[in-house]
Amino acid sequence: MEIKNQIDREKLPRHIAVIMDGNGRWAKSQGHSRIFGHRHGVTAVRETVETCAELGIQYLTLYAFSTENWARPKMEVDALMELLVRTIKSEVKTLMKNDIRLQVIGKTDMLPERSRNKLAEAILQTQDNKRMTLVLALSYSSKWEITEAIRQIADEAKAGKINTESITEETLSGYLSTKGMPDPELMIRTSGEQRISNFLLWQLAYAELYFTETLWPDFRKEHLYAAIEDYQQRERRFGKISEQIKNKAS
Protein backbone atom coordinates (compact mmCIF):
# COMPACT_ATOMS: atom_id res chain seq x y z
CA MET A 1 0.00 0.00 0.00
CA GLU A 2 1.22 3.49 -0.76
CA ILE A 3 2.46 5.11 2.43
CA LYS A 4 0.01 8.01 2.10
CA ASN A 5 -2.88 5.56 2.33
CA GLN A 6 -1.51 4.09 5.54
CA ILE A 7 -2.20 7.37 7.31
CA ASP A 8 -5.26 7.27 9.54
CA ARG A 9 -7.18 10.46 8.75
CA GLU A 10 -8.95 10.22 12.11
CA LYS A 11 -5.70 10.34 14.06
CA LEU A 12 -3.91 13.28 12.50
CA PRO A 13 -1.95 15.66 14.70
CA ARG A 14 -3.62 19.06 14.79
CA HIS A 15 -0.29 20.81 14.99
CA ILE A 16 3.07 19.72 13.54
CA ALA A 17 6.28 21.59 14.39
CA VAL A 18 9.43 21.19 12.30
CA ILE A 19 13.07 22.05 12.95
CA MET A 20 14.31 22.39 9.39
CA ASP A 21 17.96 21.45 9.82
CA GLY A 22 20.83 20.33 7.60
CA ASN A 23 20.87 22.88 4.76
CA GLY A 24 24.56 23.68 5.26
CA ARG A 25 25.68 20.05 5.32
CA TRP A 26 23.54 19.24 2.27
CA ALA A 27 25.25 22.00 0.27
CA LYS A 28 28.74 21.22 1.51
CA SER A 29 28.43 17.53 0.60
CA GLN A 30 27.93 18.70 -2.97
CA GLY A 31 30.79 21.17 -2.90
CA HIS A 32 28.53 24.24 -2.73
CA SER A 33 28.26 27.14 -0.31
CA ARG A 34 25.83 26.92 2.62
CA ILE A 35 23.52 29.46 0.97
CA PHE A 36 22.94 27.01 -1.88
CA GLY A 37 21.50 24.64 0.72
CA HIS A 38 19.19 27.30 2.14
CA ARG A 39 17.89 28.06 -1.35
CA HIS A 40 17.10 24.41 -1.94
CA GLY A 41 15.42 24.24 1.46
CA VAL A 42 12.63 26.39 0.02
CA THR A 43 11.43 23.47 -2.15
CA ALA A 44 11.10 21.34 0.98
CA VAL A 45 9.18 24.14 2.71
CA ARG A 46 6.74 24.43 -0.19
CA GLU A 47 6.14 20.69 -0.36
CA THR A 48 5.71 20.34 3.41
CA VAL A 49 3.26 23.25 3.58
CA GLU A 50 1.16 21.97 0.67
CA THR A 51 1.13 18.39 1.93
CA CYS A 52 0.08 19.41 5.45
CA ALA A 53 -2.74 21.52 4.04
CA GLU A 54 -3.88 18.65 1.79
CA LEU A 55 -3.90 16.24 4.72
CA GLY A 56 -5.95 18.59 6.88
CA ILE A 57 -3.33 19.55 9.47
CA GLN A 58 -4.56 22.74 11.19
CA TYR A 59 -1.26 24.26 12.30
CA LEU A 60 2.24 23.87 10.92
CA THR A 61 5.10 25.66 12.68
CA LEU A 62 8.41 25.88 10.86
CA TYR A 63 11.59 26.88 12.71
CA ALA A 64 13.28 29.03 10.10
CA PHE A 65 15.73 31.14 12.12
CA SER A 66 16.67 31.15 15.80
CA THR A 67 17.91 34.11 17.82
CA GLU A 68 21.16 32.13 18.14
CA ASN A 69 21.42 32.09 14.33
CA TRP A 70 22.12 35.84 14.38
CA ALA A 71 25.63 34.85 15.49
CA ARG A 72 26.39 33.17 12.13
CA PRO A 73 28.73 34.89 9.65
CA LYS A 74 27.17 38.12 8.39
CA MET A 75 27.22 36.92 4.80
CA GLU A 76 25.04 33.92 5.64
CA VAL A 77 22.63 35.97 7.79
CA ASP A 78 22.23 38.59 5.05
CA ALA A 79 21.63 35.91 2.43
CA LEU A 80 19.02 34.23 4.63
CA MET A 81 17.18 37.54 5.14
CA GLU A 82 17.23 38.17 1.40
CA LEU A 83 15.94 34.67 0.76
CA LEU A 84 13.17 35.25 3.26
CA VAL A 85 11.95 38.37 1.46
CA ARG A 86 12.10 36.68 -1.93
CA THR A 87 10.37 33.53 -0.72
CA ILE A 88 7.52 35.39 0.94
CA LYS A 89 7.04 37.43 -2.19
CA SER A 90 6.87 34.37 -4.41
CA GLU A 91 4.90 32.12 -2.03
CA VAL A 92 2.01 34.41 -1.06
CA LYS A 93 0.25 33.23 -4.21
CA THR A 94 0.58 29.60 -3.09
CA LEU A 95 -0.72 30.50 0.37
CA MET A 96 -3.75 32.23 -1.13
CA LYS A 97 -4.40 29.36 -3.54
CA ASN A 98 -4.29 26.85 -0.69
CA ASP A 99 -6.29 29.01 1.74
CA ILE A 100 -3.39 29.18 4.23
CA ARG A 101 -2.97 31.90 6.84
CA LEU A 102 0.54 33.08 7.72
CA GLN A 103 1.66 33.97 11.23
CA VAL A 104 5.06 34.72 12.69
CA ILE A 105 6.48 34.09 16.16
CA GLY A 106 9.80 35.44 17.41
CA LYS A 107 11.76 38.56 18.14
CA THR A 108 10.86 40.08 14.80
CA ASP A 109 12.04 43.58 15.71
CA MET A 110 15.55 42.22 15.08
CA LEU A 111 14.73 41.53 11.42
CA PRO A 112 15.72 44.06 8.73
CA GLU A 113 12.95 46.52 7.93
CA ARG A 114 12.38 45.10 4.45
CA SER A 115 11.79 41.61 5.82
CA ARG A 116 9.46 42.95 8.50
CA ASN A 117 7.43 44.87 5.92
CA LYS A 118 7.14 41.91 3.56
CA LEU A 119 6.06 39.68 6.43
CA ALA A 120 3.48 42.18 7.66
CA GLU A 121 2.04 42.41 4.13
CA ALA A 122 1.79 38.65 3.76
CA ILE A 123 0.21 38.25 7.21
CA LEU A 124 -2.39 40.87 6.36
CA GLN A 125 -3.10 39.43 2.94
CA THR A 126 -3.64 35.91 4.25
CA GLN A 127 -5.38 36.77 7.52
CA ASP A 128 -8.82 35.47 6.49
CA ASN A 129 -7.57 32.16 5.11
CA LYS A 130 -9.06 29.19 6.91
CA ARG A 131 -7.67 25.85 5.79
CA MET A 132 -4.39 25.87 7.74
CA THR A 133 -2.22 28.26 9.73
CA LEU A 134 1.45 28.34 8.82
CA VAL A 135 3.51 29.71 11.69
CA LEU A 136 7.05 30.82 10.90
CA ALA A 137 9.39 30.88 13.88
CA LEU A 138 11.73 33.67 12.90
CA SER A 139 14.38 35.14 15.15
CA TYR A 140 12.73 32.84 17.65
CA SER A 141 13.93 31.72 21.07
CA SER A 142 11.72 29.81 23.44
CA LYS A 143 13.58 31.02 26.55
CA TRP A 144 13.10 34.59 25.35
CA GLU A 145 9.39 33.95 24.73
CA ILE A 146 8.86 32.50 28.22
CA THR A 147 10.87 35.31 29.84
CA GLU A 148 8.76 37.91 28.01
CA ALA A 149 5.55 36.20 29.15
CA ILE A 150 6.73 36.23 32.77
CA ARG A 151 7.73 39.87 32.50
CA GLN A 152 4.27 40.80 31.21
CA ILE A 153 2.51 38.78 33.89
CA ALA A 154 4.69 40.40 36.57
CA ASP A 155 3.85 43.85 35.20
CA GLU A 156 0.13 43.10 35.28
CA ALA A 157 0.41 41.74 38.83
CA LYS A 158 2.26 44.88 39.89
CA ALA A 159 -0.50 46.99 38.35
CA GLY A 160 -3.07 44.97 40.28
CA LYS A 161 -4.62 43.45 37.14
CA ILE A 162 -3.65 39.88 37.99
CA ASN A 163 -3.90 38.14 41.30
CA THR A 164 -0.76 35.96 41.62
CA GLU A 165 -2.75 33.15 43.28
CA SER A 166 -4.89 32.84 40.17
CA ILE A 167 -1.93 32.22 37.83
CA THR A 168 -2.26 28.83 36.15
CA GLU A 169 -0.58 27.00 33.28
CA GLU A 170 -3.25 28.47 31.03
CA THR A 171 -2.32 31.97 32.18
CA LEU A 172 1.26 31.46 31.03
CA SER A 173 0.15 29.81 27.76
CA GLY A 174 -1.99 32.87 27.12
CA TYR A 175 1.03 35.16 27.25
CA LEU A 176 3.14 33.16 24.81
CA SER A 177 3.28 34.06 21.14
CA THR A 178 1.52 30.76 20.38
CA LYS A 179 -1.54 31.93 22.32
CA GLY A 180 -4.71 30.24 21.08
CA MET A 181 -2.90 27.49 19.16
CA PRO A 182 -3.04 23.84 20.20
CA ASP A 183 0.34 22.50 21.38
CA PRO A 184 2.15 20.50 18.70
CA GLU A 185 1.49 16.77 19.03
CA LEU A 186 4.38 15.96 16.68
CA MET A 187 7.80 17.59 16.37
CA ILE A 188 10.02 16.61 13.47
CA ARG A 189 13.74 17.46 13.24
CA THR A 190 15.74 16.67 10.15
CA SER A 191 19.50 16.12 9.71
CA GLY A 192 20.05 13.61 12.50
CA GLU A 193 20.53 16.13 15.32
CA GLN A 194 18.57 15.10 18.39
CA ARG A 195 18.00 18.30 20.30
CA ILE A 196 15.37 21.01 20.70
CA SER A 197 17.64 24.04 20.12
CA ASN A 198 15.50 26.51 22.09
CA PHE A 199 12.32 25.71 20.13
CA LEU A 200 8.85 25.72 21.79
CA LEU A 201 10.12 24.37 25.13
CA TRP A 202 6.79 24.90 26.90
CA GLN A 203 4.57 23.89 23.99
CA LEU A 204 6.47 20.63 23.28
CA ALA A 205 6.03 19.34 26.86
CA TYR A 206 4.10 16.28 25.62
CA ALA A 207 4.90 16.25 21.91
CA GLU A 208 6.03 13.08 20.18
CA LEU A 209 9.53 13.69 18.85
CA TYR A 210 10.60 12.34 15.47
CA PHE A 211 14.18 12.55 14.28
CA THR A 212 15.26 11.71 10.75
CA GLU A 213 18.68 11.60 9.13
CA THR A 214 17.22 13.21 5.98
CA LEU A 215 18.69 16.66 5.42
CA TRP A 216 16.11 19.42 5.08
CA PRO A 217 16.59 20.15 1.32
CA ASP A 218 15.84 16.44 0.65
CA PHE A 219 12.68 16.38 2.79
CA ARG A 220 9.63 15.49 0.68
CA LYS A 221 6.02 14.27 1.01
CA GLU A 222 7.10 10.67 1.67
CA HIS A 223 9.26 11.76 4.61
CA LEU A 224 6.36 13.68 6.09
CA TYR A 225 4.01 10.72 5.62
CA ALA A 226 6.58 8.46 7.31
CA ALA A 227 6.80 10.82 10.30
CA ILE A 228 3.00 10.98 10.68
CA GLU A 229 2.72 7.24 10.33
CA ASP A 230 5.34 6.75 13.02
CA TYR A 231 3.45 9.19 15.26
CA GLN A 232 0.24 7.25 14.76
CA GLN A 233 1.90 4.04 15.98
CA ARG A 234 2.82 5.60 19.31
CA GLU A 235 0.83 5.26 22.48
CA ARG A 236 0.42 8.68 24.07
CA ARG A 237 0.02 7.89 27.74
CA PHE A 238 0.28 11.32 29.38
CA GLY A 239 1.52 9.73 32.58
CA LYS A 240 -1.14 7.03 32.71
CA ILE A 241 -0.61 3.31 32.14
CA SER A 242 -1.22 1.48 28.90
CA GLU A 243 -4.41 -0.31 30.10
CA GLN A 244 -6.09 2.98 30.95
CA ILE A 245 -5.44 4.27 27.44
CA LYS A 246 -6.64 1.05 25.78
CA ASN A 247 -9.82 0.87 27.88
CA LYS A 248 -10.66 4.43 26.96
CA ALA A 249 -10.16 3.68 23.28
CA SER A 250 -12.35 0.56 23.35
Ligand code: IPE
Ligand atom coordinates in the same frame (compact mmCIF):
# COMPACT_ATOMS: atom_id res chain seq x y z
C1 IPE B 1 19.03 24.89 8.97
O1 IPE B 1 20.16 24.42 8.34
C2 IPE B 1 18.68 26.29 8.53
C3 IPE B 1 18.95 27.35 9.52
C4 IPE B 1 19.36 27.16 10.75
C5 IPE B 1 18.73 28.70 9.09
P1 IPE B 1 21.62 24.74 8.86
O2 IPE B 1 22.05 26.00 8.24
O3 IPE B 1 21.65 24.73 10.35
O4 IPE B 1 22.45 23.52 8.28
P2 IPE B 1 23.55 22.66 9.02
O5 IPE B 1 22.96 22.19 10.31
O6 IPE B 1 24.72 23.56 9.25
O7 IPE B 1 23.83 21.55 8.08
Ligand code: IPE
Ligand atom coordinates in the same frame (compact mmCIF):
# COMPACT_ATOMS: atom_id res chain seq x y z
C1 IPE C 1 18.01 25.23 14.72
O1 IPE C 1 19.02 24.83 13.85
C2 IPE C 1 17.36 26.45 14.19
C3 IPE C 1 16.69 26.30 12.91
C4 IPE C 1 16.49 25.20 12.24
C5 IPE C 1 16.18 27.51 12.36
P1 IPE C 1 20.55 25.09 14.18
O2 IPE C 1 21.32 24.39 13.15
O3 IPE C 1 20.79 26.53 14.37
O4 IPE C 1 20.68 24.36 15.59
P2 IPE C 1 21.96 23.98 16.46
O5 IPE C 1 22.60 25.25 16.87
O6 IPE C 1 22.83 23.13 15.64
O7 IPE C 1 21.38 23.25 17.63
Ligand code: MG
Ligand atom coordinates in the same frame (compact mmCIF):
# COMPACT_ATOMS: atom_id res chain seq x y z
MG1 MG D 1 21.95 23.26 11.73
